[in-house]
Amino acid sequence: MQYTRGEKQKNKISITFDINKKEWNDWVEKAYQKDKAKYKKEGFRQGKVPRKVLENTFGESVFYETAFDLCFPAVFSEMLTKEPDIYAVDYPEIDVLNVGSDGLKFIANVEVLPEVKLGKYTGLEIKTEKPKVIAEEVNAEINRLRERNARFVDILDRPAKMNDIVEINYSGSVDGKIFEGGSAKNYELELGSHSFIPGFEEGVVGMNIGTIKNVEVKFPENYHAENLAGKPAVFEVELISIREKVLPELNDDFAKDVSEVDSLDALKKQIKERLLNQKKESNDLKLENDIVKLVVDNSKVDVPNSMVERQLDYFVNDFSYRLSYQGLKFEDYLKYIGKTLNEYRDMRRKEAEIAVKSNLVLDELIKTEKIDASDDEIVEFVNKQESDDKLSAKTTKKTISDEQKKAVKNRIISEKLISFLKKNNKIIINETK
Numbered sequence: 493m494q495y496t497r498g499e500k501q502k503n504k505i506s507i508t509f510d511i512n513k514k515e516w517n518d519w520v521e522k523a524y525q526k527d528k529a530k531y532k533k534e535g536f537r538q539g540k541v542p543r544k545v546l547e548n549t550f551g552e553s554v555f556y557e558t559a560f561d562l563c564f565p566a567v568f569s570e571m572l573t574k575e576p577d578i579y580a581v582d583y584p585e586i587d588v589l590n591v592g593s594d595g596l597k598f599i600a601n602v603e604v605l606p607e608v609k610l611g612k613y614t615g616l617e618i619k620t621e622k623p624k625v626i627a628e629e630v631n632a633e634i635n636r637l638r639e640r641n642a643r644f645v646d647i648l649d650r651p652a653k654m655n656d657i658v659e660i661n662y663s664g665s666v667d668g669k670i671f672e673g674g675s676a677k678n679y680e681l682e683l684g685s686h687s688f689i690p691g692f693e694e695g696v697v698g699m700n701i702g703t704i705k706n707v708e709v710k711f712p713e714n715y716h717a718e719n720l721a722g723k724p725a726v727f728e729v730e731l732i733s734i735r736e737k738v739l740p741e742l743n744d745d746f747a748k749d750v751s752e753v754d755s756l757d758a759l760k761k762q763i764k765e766r767l768l769n770q771k772k773e774s775n776d777l778k779l780e781n782d783i784v785k786l787v788v789d790n791s792k793v794d795v796p797n798s799m800v801e802r803q804l805d806y807f808v809n810d811f812s813y814r815l816s817y818q819g820l821k822f823e824d825y826l827k828y829i830g831k832t833l834n835e836y837r838d839m840r841r842k843e844a845e846i847a848v849k850s851n852l853v854l855d856e857l858i859k860t861e862k863i864d865a866s867d868d869e870i871v872e873f874v875n876k877q878e879s880d881d882k883l884s885a886k887t888t889k890k891t892i893s894d895e896q897k898k899a900v901k902n903r904i905i906s907e908k909l910i911s912f913l914k915k916n917n918k919i920i921i922n923e924t925k
Contacts, residue, residue: 807840
């Protein structure tokens with residue numbers, strides 16, 4: 493096999509392949525061996541018809557298509573091995589120039605990784621916020637803990653009031669007719685939760701257990717059911733029971749009940765530290781994304797459409813997979829949002845273009861700065877991850893699979909890249925108010 497490499501033009505390189513007579517005949521023979529069982533010929537058992545007989549019967553080119561399908565991947569792969577700087581990003585366009593008993597000649601137009609022109613990626617200024625936790629945030633967490641640990645007390649000696657949990661029977665009617673979906677038995681409702689249309693919960697306030705009352709309301713003009721929107725309604729409500737939510741007292745005993753600390757002050761301190769760590773992680777992630785976005789925006793690259801399409805394929809498959817965990821189908825989701833598959837892809841096309849450009853720019857930056865991960869670093873990383881399982885002492889280079897090694901290597905390189913960008917750019921920390 494011989495090939496001639498053309499000049500790169502707009503992310504494409506034309507490779508002309510020459511397969512000589514002997515080589516091509518070998519591929520045709522392989523095609524014959526693969527396909528001969530498909531043919532029947534009087535006087536021969538199926539699969540035993542000589543190649544020459546089949547070529548005389550069906551034409552010399554009878555096996556050419558299969559021969560090309562066998563030949564192309566092999567010669568193309570061989571070429572890529574010899575030309576490591578050619579990185580094909582899509583299946584090439586094929587133009588057959590000549591094929592016959594004397595050999596095969598064809599052109600493969602290969603779309604390759606585009607040239608990336610890195611912009612300024614050091615000495616940049618990136619702003620971030622210094623995380624701060626205020627007393628109101630801590631108190632909000634304390635209140636959530638109180639809500640989760642509330643107890644409910646049956647009330648028998650007073651009428652219902654806001655924040656009570658009531659059990660009711662109700663039946664709603666419009667223009668004197670009961671409407672579909674407007675009735676329920678033994679329904680539990682927290683008064684003040686705004687679960688019902690305006691006026692309903694307020695109408696239950698003041699009722700005593702065992703009483704029946706007509707609550708007059710009006711459906712909102714923008715109510716989802718058009719046949720009810722804007723119409724007055726009457727709900728016959730029977731109050732069955734009342735329960736009052738009692739929040740635990742804020743003291744050291746409460747802290748002991750809901751945590752491993754022994755005082756309320758210690759609990760508040762623990763919550764503050766947790767919230768602060770969460771904000772630090774969130775800020776760090778935003779800072780990393782801001783740095784990467786700035787570096788990517790400063791760079792220039794002609795993003796191949798084929799790579800964008802593959803990224804969109806990934807988006808669709810990933811989202812479908814995540815929906816399946818919720819018992820949903822991607823096709824049903826498309827119906828729900830009123831989009832076709834192509835419209836969904838177009839909706840996320842800009843996102844895909846940014847993702848592809850970001851990957852290309854970061855890969856070029858990694859190559860430019862010679863950022864890499866050694867085998868020892870990979871083993872050390874795996875040891876650290878597995879230390880809780882007491883496997884680190886047994887971990888060696890041989891026990892790490894190639895797939896695991898590749899994933900770990902990519903993660904280490906990514907972490908090194910982010911560290912490089914943080915170190916070589918100016919991070920301005922703004923004090924939060």
